[in-house]
Amino acid sequence: MNIQIFGTTKCFDTKKAQRFFKERGIRFQMIDLKEKEMSRGEFENVSRALGGWQALVNPNAKDKQTLALLDALVDWQKEDKLFENQQLFRTPIVRNGRQATVGYQPDVWKNWE
Template sequence: MNIQIFGKSKSFDTKKAERYFKECGIKFQSVDLPTKGLSKGELNSVLAAVGDIDKLIDPKAKGEQAMLIKYLGSTEEKIEKLLDYPELFAAPIVRNGKKATVGFCPEVWKSWE
């Protein structure tokens, strides 16, 4: 398994995801979303696994850009806004190759093992 956790340092769900994989003895790579973000290829891979761009947008995000992204019409516009403002991503995004989840989803991660 090649687990990547894209999260925010102040996110409780990110901390819970990291703790889950540590307790299971599974090595993972942790990436800070607000500073590093996702590449366009990574975002497209996660989007293919998750299925809906709105699942990737943090409903608790604050600020001008967070308000604007809710009203963008097309998926492509939302992708560009997320790439420009990675702090708008919901966290954690957990990837295992082509599979991905958004949020704390241990029931799904168990099936990856």
């Protein structure tokens, strides 16, 4: 397994995801989205694995203005605006090769090989 966890150090669910993999002895790479943003390729791969970029949007994000702007844009602009404003991501985003989840999903992770 090649696990990557995208999140922030203050996110409770990100901490739970890290603990899940540590307890099982599974190595992972933690990427703090406040320090290093997701690359365009990573963003596209994760979006594809989730069935679309819409799954990445956190409706409870603190940046209400940008969230409202995202809603107001036409569809073809929304994906780029979300990529530019990664503080709107729901975390943790856990990636294992071509598979990905968003949020705390231990039931899905147990089935990964």
